[in-house]
Amino acid sequence: MDAFFASAEQASKPSLRGKAVVVGGLGPRGVVATASYEARVFGVHSAMPMAQARRLAPNAAYLVPRFAFYRAISEQVMGLLRALSPLVEPLSLDEAFVDLEAGGAAWDDASARLAGSRLRADIREVTGLTGSVGLAACKMLAKIASEQAKPDGLVVIEPGTERALLGPLSVRTLPGVGPATGDHLRRAGIHTVDEIAEAGEDELVRLLGKAHGHALYAMALARDERPVVAERETKSVSVEDTYDVDIHDRVRVGLEVQRLADRCVRRLRGAGLSGRTIVLKVRRYDFSTLTRSETLRGPTDDPGVVREAAARLLDSVDTTGGVRLLGVGVSGLADYTQEDLFAQAAGEREDFAAVEDADEAPAEVPAVPVERRWASGHDVRHAEFGHGWVQGSGLGRVTVRFETPDSGPGRVRTFRVDDPGLEAADPLPLVAWRPDEPGASGEPGVGGGPSVGGESAVGGGRVRAD
């Protein structure tokens, strides 16, 4: 999907269409999750500190992410992909690989192109948003093709043209080459994909280590045998918080770690999992990050056990100077627990259920009831003026723009934060539901047909946003 979060917000809010929109954390230490193409003109991009984005684009609209809303759209798109093939590998909310050959949706260049075009049309019809499609014989090339296709396009890399296409591109084009590896290669005089191939496999292994060296050399030769994998097992579950202001108080640090441990266990249980290895993550005032871990004798999803382990790990960490981030994670996952084996801990589980409810409200802001905190960008409904969204709030006032996805740009009104007519609302669908629309019945209008086979290429169609 193209600039997914920002595009979804623009589709949801007519007054933002054609305007610079930045979605991300709005606190003093927030970063940009997605910038609309209009905001990118000012130099704003993903992962940029929000403070820097505000300097570059002071007049842009700044919104907090609404993951539940994006997830609902994502599920619509993934439904369209699964109608093309049983082999769909989601990479994130807005991106997935599809093995078109496995689904019989494509068996040669022409049929792949047709399937890709229909998919893009269906995405637009069902979600109202644009997606880009890259078609190629392997995942790496499909990913590169989809990057080139953005925004709102389709690019096919035809078999036989791969090496010529990749050769002159920057090493940073290849997946797995980030800033550090890119620098490493540059210092060795390697700037392009061709130069990786020329350097030879042994030299790359010497420079980057065994796994990375072999993989990168293969990719430079356009070789990528990785299959599209529909079901991926979760390997770890973690939660972390960055604090607006560094925490110096050791007692407070301990309490935060306990809170994070509880949140982590809640996520773990929500996924029906347990784990053996407890990981504590601490980012200190100077941004140095350290992790400490402890492996238990058996897997657990017991909040008391995770809290205790996290507290023990914290004992071994020097936090003088302050911490800006704390995290707790669990890995070494299983779908049973040590406690299950010994049929114990039932009482403690019930205790924890009560804690879960109590923990729903963020602990930091007890002064204002949850329903009276109006988050920027979130939907609301007013008894008199109808559906709208929060444009801003502060000093006891909340400013709301009244508009819906299928209205024109709406009017702005300001209310007291405790206005009795104002309440939080769910997002409205971006495209009004119609019974005959593709996707509504689970049968998108993209032809399937039995696999013809014979063609060696796997059609990897990717749809992605950032």
Place this chain on the structure above:
DNA sequence: TCTGGGGTCCTGATGCTA
């Protein structure tokens, strides 16, 4: 300027065990 959150994978050091 000051750098999120949730993940995956890899590497090297170290210690245990057969």
Place this chain on the structure above:
DNA sequence: TCTGTAGCATCAGGACCC
């Protein structure tokens, strides 16, 4: 019984991805 070692598990850190 002692010693060297291969292999594995654990731990910590780093790079990368979206």
